[in-house]
Amino acid sequence: MKKLLHLLLVGIFLTIISCKSQGLPESEKEILLKLIDKRLSVAPLVAKSKWNTKAPIDDPAREKVILDGVQAKAKKMVVDENFARDFFQAQFEGGKIVQRQLHNQWKGENQGLFDTSPDLAHEVRPILDSLTPQLLMELKKIKPNSCDTHSLKKLNRDARKIINPIFNDQVVETVIKPIKNYCKSH
Numbered sequence: 605m606k607k608l609l610h611l612l613l614v615g616i617f618l619t620i621i622s623c624k625s626q627g628l629p630e631s632e633k634e635i636l637l638k639l640i641d642k643r644l645s646v647a648p649l650v651a652k653s654k655w656n657t658k659a660p661i662d663d664p665a666r667e668k669v670i671l672d673g674v675q676a677k678a679k680k681m682v683v684d685e686n687f688a689r690d691f692f693q694a695q696f697e698g699g700k701i702v703q704r705q706l707h708n709q710w711k712g713e714n715q716g717l718f719d720t721s722p723d724l725a726h727e728v729r730p731i732l733d734s735l736t737p738q739l740l741m742e743l744k745k746i747k748p749n750s751c752d753t754h755s756l757k758k759l760n761r762d763a764r765k766i767i768n769p770i771f772n773d774q775v776v777e778t779v780i781k782p783i784k785n786y787c788k789s790h
């Protein structure tokens with residue numbers, strides 16, 4: 605009888621543990637989503653700077669430099685390199701959606717040049733660069749094949765709660781898609 609009770613307790617314990625490891629751990633997910641939000645929050649500064657200098661929103665050369673750096677860092681940190689590249693490409697896309705929305709809005713408002721705007725190379729890009737290693741550290745904590753339908757839905761809800769409402773659903777969906785893909789199946 606005692607042995608049976610013991611087995612039952614072990615069973616319950618194992619069930620709890622396996623349920624808890626399903627999907628992304630709560631606190632780590634929150635840190636990652638906050639970092640994603642922080643990176644997105646730089647996009648309006650980029651947009652303002654490019655509006656004043658008339659620089660194109662898309663800068664594929666800059667993206668390649670970041671992605672190559674990301675891949676090298678991912679390798680050193682033992683983070684899946686394809687996942688890391690996909691993740692950062694999605695962050696660029698999300699940021700560019702925000703930039704395009706703002707430029708369209710400013711065009712519609714006949715906005716002239718802003719009196720002041722941040723310097724892209726010296727003030728804005730360093731903020732983005734400082735977030736790269738922090739984001740990679742969080743990506744390392746995500747386990748492939750660990751998300752079921754429930755945890756993926758929860759990720760959508762949490763992302764919408766944590767990421768600033770000034771960024772629309774298209775932006776949020778874009779930036780979290782690689783996490784879902786990696787967590788779902790690998």
Ligand SMILES: C=C(O[C@@H]1C=C(C(=O)O)C=C[C@H]1O)C(=O)O
Pocket residue numbers: 650661662663664666667670695696697699700729732
């Ligand atoms: C942010 C910029 O705009 C775009 C988005 C990038 C990014 O999110 O890191 C990089 C290059 C550009 O395609 C930029 O030019 O720095």
